[in-house]
Amino acid sequence: MTLASDASRSDPVRLVLCGAGHWGPNIIRALLDDRRVRLAAIVETDPARRQALESRYGVCTSADLEPHLRDPAIDAVIVSTPAASHASLATAALTHGKHVLVEKPMAATHREAEDLCRHAARAQRILMVGHVFLFNNAFxxxxxxxxxxxxxxxxxxxxxxxxxxxxxxxxxxxxxxxxxxxxxxxxxxxxxxxxxxxxxxxxxxxxxxxxxxxxxxxxxxxxxxxxxxxxxxxxxxxxxxxxxxxxxxxxxxxxxxxxxxxxxxxxxxxxxxxxxxxxxxxxxxxxxxxxxxxxxxxxxxxPLAAELDEFVSALIAGRPVESDGRFGADVVAVxxxxxxxxxxxxxxxxxxx
Known part of the structure; x- marks a missing residue:
């Protein structure tokens, strides 16, 4: 897969985080610390949680991912929802031309994981899977x-x-x-x-x-x-x-x-x-x-900050990413x-x- 380099860009990478449950706040903090990134929105279905997130982090929230997928200004989507929805949400984002970082496991079946890899290849977009221990310095x-x-x-x-x-x-x-x-x-x-x-x-x-x-x-x-x-x-x-x-x-x-x-x-x-x-x-x-x-x-x-840095750096440079969709599909196969x-x-x- 050939990815276009965006190394000359001066504007920040615009990301949407879909899902802000147990792991979500860790992702939010790491993204807010990265000056190359603008967290454009957080998608969360729980109204009370949306209000709490806006109050704490000052980031816009919404209940629906679809409008953000249609927005050409959005570069990438991070999927951090319950595992059963990973494949469908990542597929939707790739179909709309967005780069995707999806939490592990990337899909519920190996067939779904393979389909995601094919979507990423057709769209010429990065598909990364959040196997965070690969970015642990001790490992x-x-x-x-x-x-x-x-x-x-x-x-x-x-x-x-x-x-x-x-x-x-x-x-x-x-x-x-x-x-x-x-x-x-x-x-x-x-x-x-x-x-x-x-x-x-x-x-x-x-x-x-x-x-x-x-x-x-x-x-x-x-x-x-x-x-x-x-x-x-x-x-x-x-x-x-x-x-x-x-x-x-x-x-x-x-x-x-x-x-x-x-x-x-x-x-x-x-x-x-x-x-x-x-x-x-x-x-x-x-x-x-x-x-x-x-x-x-x-x-x-x-490790999470290093994982997110790898995703953003690969997106900007137009290079392959560590812990890519193929690797994630192999984990699902096992x-x-x-x-x-x-x-x-x-x-x-x-x-x-």
Whole structure:
């Protein structure tokens, strides 16, 4: 897709925010802090909330997105509504020639996600998906270290995203919580898993799993495990990568040390190597190595602000965007496979590509 550069523009990028619920105020504050942006309007269906938003932020509000889509002065729309409406609202905006940033998940099905990508390509407009952890500085540093030669081969990943609430009624814990970890796993592996297995339990509401255990099996043999729950006594947000020479922990709950690098690993020695006195396991001898713990410095910054900066910068420069529609569709494909495995007694399900 070829995007026209708008680098010479002196006027601000005019944006409309559609949906200002739980996550909306965070987006509003970040947009108001960006001098390249003018938040032209906030679309919100709740009259009391509209009044509160106007009073607090001094931004015009309305109940209907359609007039803003018809306004040629509007450059882009940010969709931050309940998940079920993401695809239809993003489609409407793209159809009217607007650039779109849609919160995750971008659609309820992989087919809808693919349709959105086609709309964006036809309109030659940016379609970005709000996978905010991709813009977390600690995760970015983790990913950089995983790609370094001294990490060795990545053996497996696991993630835990647990808390007591908040409980959602529109999606289950997989689409709400595990979607973050799926996005990070895909960013690390740069490919889709071949198959997925999942199990879960519905304890608060019938038909809406509160706890999910999912396994992602990648083409090179790497396995990724995700535990997501909004019914847990601990608040845990971590991603762990285990490699042959290094092990890395990204702990999003730690303000002081969000990233820890363990110089642990192993050497696999031939069984007839008589020079090493180590335990033997079958055909090979394995020598485990336990080295120092390193806490690398991590740049401060707000992931949401970085995500919005990426969207606006790409719009102005006319360049592709990180976390684009294709990436978002891949995340949806994995989540859809998790759904199928949950419904089919944890059967291994192929991931649509």
């Amino acid at each position: 970015r540093e983790m990913k950089r270290r995983l790609e370094a030669t001294d990490f060795g081969r990545l053996l497996y990943l696991y993630a835990r995203r647990l808390n007591l609430g908040p409980v959602r009624a529109d999606v289950h814990a997989g689409w709400d919580l595990a979607s973050h970890d799926v996005s990070m796993f895909l960013a690390i592996k740069k490919t889709l898993p071949v198959t997925v297995t999942a199990s879960g339990q519905c304890m608060i509401r019938n038909g809406i799993p509160d706890v999910i255990f999912a396994n992602l099996f990648f083409p090179d043999g790497t396995c990724g495990h995700i535990h997501a729950s909004w019914l847990d006594p601990q608040k845990i947000r971590d991603v762990v990568a285990v490699g042959e020479r290094r092990m890395i922990v990204f702990d999003d709950m730690s303000l002081q040390a969000p990233l820890r690098v363990y110089n642990h690993g192993f050497d696999r020695l031939a069984a007839d190597d008589a020079t090493a006195i180590v335990d033997t396991f079958g055909e090979f001898r394995v020598q485990l190595k336990q080295g120092e713990l390193v806490v690398p410095p991590t740049a401060t910054g707000q 989540l859809e496979a998790i759904d199928r495995s949950l419904a089919e007694d944890s059967r291994a399900v192929a991931v649509a590509s």
